[in-house]
Amino acid sequence: MAIIDPEHLSVVNEAKARLESCSATEGFNTGNPDAERMLSDLDRFPHHYVLACLMDRQLGAEKAWVIPYRIGLHLGGFKFQDFKQANLRMIQAIFEKERLHRFRKNVMPTIFFRAIERISGCYNDDAKNIWTNNPPCARVIRRFLEFDGAGQKIATMATNILVRQLKVPMRDVSAIDVSADRQVLKYFQNRGLLREGAKKEELIYLAREMYPEYPGIFDLLAWEQGRLIKRPMPK
Numbered sequence: 001m002a003i004i005d006p007e008h009l010s011v012v013n014e015a016k017a018r019l020e021s022c023s024a025t026e027g028f029n030t031g032n033p034d035a036e037r038m039l040s041d042l043d044r045f046p047h048h049y050v051l052a053c054l055m056d057r058q059l060g061a062e063k064a065w066v067i068p069y070r071i072g073l074h075l076g077g078f079k080f081q082d083f084k085q086a087n088l089r090m091i092q093a094i095f096e097k098e099r100l101h102r103f104r105k106n107v108m109p110t111i112f113f114r115a116i117e118r119i120s121g122c123y124n125d126d127a128k129n130i131w132t133n134n135p136p137c138a139r140v141i142r143r144f145l146e147f148d149g150a151g152q153k154i155a156t157m158a159t160n161i162l163v164r165q166l167k168v169p170m171r172d173v174s175a176i177d178v179s180a181d182r183q184v185l186k187y188f189q190n191r192g193l194l195r196e197g198a199k200k201e202e203l204i205y206l207a208r209e210m211y212p213e214y215p216g217i218f219d220l221l222a223w224e225q226g227r228l229i230k231r232p233m234p235k
Contacts, residue, residue: 004210004211005209005210008193008210008211011191011193011210011218011221012210012211012217014221015211015217015218015220015221015222016217018220018221018224019164019217019220022164022165022220023165024040024165024166024167028040028062028065029061029062029065030062030063030065030066030069031062031066032066032069034069035048035065035066035068035069035070036065038068038069038078039052039065039068040165040166042128042166042168043128044079045078045079046126046127046128046130047068047080047083047116047119047127048068048069048072048078049127049158049162049166050115050119050127050130050144050147050158051067051068051083051112051115051116052064052065052066052067052068053144053150053154053157053158053161054111054112054115054147054148054149054150054154055067055068055100055101055108055111055112056154056157057101057108057149057154063100063101064101067100067101067112068083070094070098070100071083071086071091071094071100071112074094074097074098075090075094080116080119080120080125080126080127081125083116084116084120084125086113086116087113088109088110088113091109091112091113092106092109094109095108095109095112107149108149110148111147111148111149114147114148115147115148115149118146118147118148122146130143130144131143131159131162131168131170134169134170134171135170135171136170136171136172136175137159137163137170137171137172137173137174137175137176138175140159140162140170141155141156141159141175141176142155144158144159152177153179153180156176156177156179156216157179157219159176160176160179160216160219163176163216164216164217164219164220173213173214173216173217174212174213174214174215176214176215176216177204177207177208177215177216178203178204178207178215178216178218178219178222179216179219179223180200180201180203180204181219181223181226182226183222183223183226183227183229184203184218184219184222184223184226185198185200185203185226186226186229187221187222187223187225187226187229188203188206188218188222190225190226190229193206193210194206
C-alpha cells in the first residue's frame, strides 16, 4: 500500500468517503428513471452504458446518457438485438429527428452505429464481455479506446464509473486516471494543490502522485465540488 503524503490525506479520505456513498444510478441525472435503470442494469442492457459513454462528447452528460434510451424508443425495443437490426441510415434519421447531439449530422450517428457493430463482432452481442472475468483495468480502458470516438478521457471515465458506481470488479484500478475536466481542475486549484493555469497533464500526474493505487478516485468528489466553486472572470 502506498504511503500518502500528509498534505494530501484529507482529500484522499474525502474521496474515499464519497466513493463509499456512491449509488448505482447516481450521477446519470437524466431526469428519466427508465433510462437510468437501463444504464445501471449491466446484465440486461450493458450496451446502453457503452453507447452512452461514447456519446459524451461536447454535450451535457445528462443528455448523452439518455441517447440510447431515446433511440430504443424509435427502434421499438431496448435489447441489443433491437439495436443490431438498425442500419446507419436509420440511426442518422433518429439523431436528426430528435436532435440528439450537436454533431448529429454524421459524426455521432456513425460512432453509435459502429459501436453496435463492434459489440456484435468482437463481444458476441454482449457488451459486458468488455469487462467480465475480473480484468485488469488497463485492459478495459484499452478495449474502450478501440471504439471509434473514444479517446483517453472517455475510455478512462467509462472504466471509472464501472468501478466506483456500478461496482464491477477489476483486478486493479491503478491505470484509471482522474478526468482532466474543467470542474476537477478548479477543485484542485481551490484546494491549493494545483497552480493556476496548470496543464491537464499536471492534474493527471498530481492524482497519480497523491493516490497511485487509484488516481481516478478523486473524479466524483472533485467534479461535484468544482461545480460549486465560483471563479472570477478573467479581466
